[in-house]
Amino acid sequence: MTIHVKRAYRYRFYPTDVQAAELSRTFGCVRKVYNMALAARTEAWALRQERINYNTTSAMLTAWKKTEELAFLNDVSSVPLQQALRHLQTAFTAFFAKQSKYPRFKSRKKSRKSAEYTSSAFRFRDGKLTLAKMDQPLDIVWSRPLPEGALPSTVTVSQDAAGRWFVSLLVEDPTVQPLPATGSAVGIDAGLGHLLTLSTGEKIANPGHERRDRARLARAQRNLARKARGDGANRAKARRKVAKVYARITDRRRDHLHKLTTRLVRENQTLVIEDLTVRNMLSNGKLSRAISDAAWSQFRSMLEYKAAWYGREVIAVDRWFPSSKLCSVCGTLRGKLPLGVRTWTCDCGATHDRDVNAAKNLLAAGLAVSACGAGVRPQRESSRTGQSVTKQEVPRREP
């Protein structure tokens, strides 16, 4: 079986003045077209209860370009403008499906500046990317290679609030293929003291640099706080320093989580995790600060999309499941288990490492759902009995 996985590869680039002007003009036209089409659709619905679709807005765009006051729309590539109408269509589809709010107007200051080019509007040859209406290829910093022989199908150019330019290339990744099935399953507990504890008994520590990086961040933040009343230049410098340390922490953490999730997905067919929510993690103090909320949700999302790529299954067990307090040998539920208690002995005689026991229970609960819930839509009911578990749907890959 071959699967087609599209992945986005994002890079910094440095436009020439001419390119920057062209792109800024394009961003402006994209915003203009999007907003006009949104206004037209809103008006049609409000006044005539009429639904306007993509094709109608596309015809409108053609008409707008012929008018004198909107003739400037002809100066930029038409593809990003068409793509803006498609994005608006997607936004309306999501709205009608009750998945999102009514589409909003794009603001000059707050909205993300971006333009999307499909293959008719760019040329990719010999590792050089040239956009429509431009003579020169973009000066891209190829911080990591594209997969061998990969050809981008869509290219998105954007500029962030700090003025940095990015180009994102959507390519089919031939390196991603389903792995041969394996019988192994693992329960994964996000515990105290360790990043993760597996039902196999393995404990995965936080990377050694994490603590040092955090100390560095705390120092930079204290420094910034001291400069709060100082002059503007020093304060800006201190703020940049904090941003830099923070970016370094998140980069290194992402690398670490990538390696970890790839390994876990390769080794196991079924991966059972706890369906933690941010609120829960913060309030019960169960997790060490090293695996912060961000790290856990990042871990989970990586695990889920990689499982989808490689033909594996991720099962999230309800967060009210008493994974720590349940004896994984005899099934007796303990009344209380204070956080400080790292090992305990059950009346049945089994002695447990708290986190390993929790991971084993997660695994057992997950496998129970997997066995009886195959082909059944997952239930989202939350139950405090510990019997209800939610089965995770395989998420769609983001472009």
Ligand SMILES: [Zn+2]
């Ligand atoms: Zn027991």
